[in-house]
Amino acid sequence: MPKILGLNKERQILPLQGGTLPGGRQPCNEIYHLFASSNQVLAVFSTRHFDAAKDWKRFLESLKLPSDHFSTVRQVHGAKAVTASPSLNPAGDLEADGMVTREPRLPLIIRTADCAPVFLFDPVTPAIGICHAGWRGAKAGIIERTVEKMKGEFGTSPARLEAAVGPAICVSCYEVGKEFKNDFPNFVVERDSRYYFDLVGEVKSQLYGCGVPEISVRESGFCTACSTDRFFSARREGRETGRLLSLLMLK
Template sequence: MKEQSISTQKPLFRVPRIFSQFPELIAAESTRHGGVSKEPYNSLNLGGSSPDDPENIAENNRRFFAALNVSLDRVAKSHQVHGTAIMNVEHPGRFEMYDALITDKPNVQLAVTIADCTPILIYDPVLKAIAAIHAGWRGTVGLIVQKTTQALQEQFGTNPGNCYAYIGTCIDECSFEVGKEVAEHFNPEYKRWDAGRGKYYVNLKLANHDQLVSAGLKTEHIEISPYSTVIHNEDYFSYRHEKGLTGRMLATIGTNSTKKFNPVES
């Protein structure tokens, strides 16, 4: 399945290329298009934590998951708190206080919400185990990606060398301006000092990429989104760029035990 151009098409979601070789896998990252929410949440706001009309959020979720041919009663989400807690999901539902979800159950669709933080999706095609991770700067310095990969090993026997991963759309280094109090938590290779602005810039994508590699994933098994929530704000929500008045995107992953992934659009 070919990804459509960001400049000429307005899809509800995009499918990571790294996962296209696995027909049993349903994995996608939403855009801000195709929903019913009004400004400033326009239009495909999928996040229940925003002050948007709950009916609009529910309709947006229905549209998004219907386009993936996923029933809403198969979805597992959690209220995220920028921590490192990991949940082994046994059944679909709404949970609290987890920033990473893992499962080896077929037909359970994991989902995390984002609007600048980094989503990471992991798939073990041998044991059919999956993970969906929400990694803001606190989760990143807390090594949530590395800890989640370890949880896949401990819970399901996953060999990280067999896994594939997608590092999704988030705020890029050129836009993630932080003060010393945040920068001091990152190693030098993940931050850049701008003397003119008197600020640091942090690279969340690289930091999480290197956690995957340190955990045992092969570099050629990792895809990094070329998009930015700030630079491509016309297509993605950015909490920082839009000063908190914005919607939320979803990154989702699940395995289908009965049929191949056949989304309505991509």
């Protein structure tokens, strides 16, 4: 059974802004806090109340954080992880899909719309890492690279990491080609001559393979494609849809 975030997940309700969704539905005006029982780290993911294309400032201000002090990268579905600094901003050209830091009060932000945001927290050092893991990044090794970056930079032991997988497309919604079985043999399901990829299962398996204890790996329990009233989904809505924001910061 998946370990859902449960009591470590808290909702923050925000003032509703903007228009309605198709069918007159109201967009979800929430953000979710992970590792909520920890006073060392802030870890959140947004709903479609925020769009990464235009809502950086409002997202940060809703968390009572400075809107001009954070780190992000230009995501390319690769396997590069970097040590973060405040100079990594949306206008920057640094291509990477993972970031790590032990600097306090420096938010690390990634953007997703079906790919998995992966949060890593070392409470001993302390240090954090975050990465963007779709099927290309998972195949390329972004999760292992991010964990290895934390080990190399900060001496993090994977055995003491806490990890969380944020909202991502679920296996029932993620139809793929048969060739995926070659790259992900344990996480492609065949149903009625069709093939479906369990991205979250693959991400968790890779975390275990890096040495993160199974008991320390949680998942959000949200599917982006099943819940387009709450999240953006490139598979369901098209590649031009918005992007969710995931943020991780040492306090």
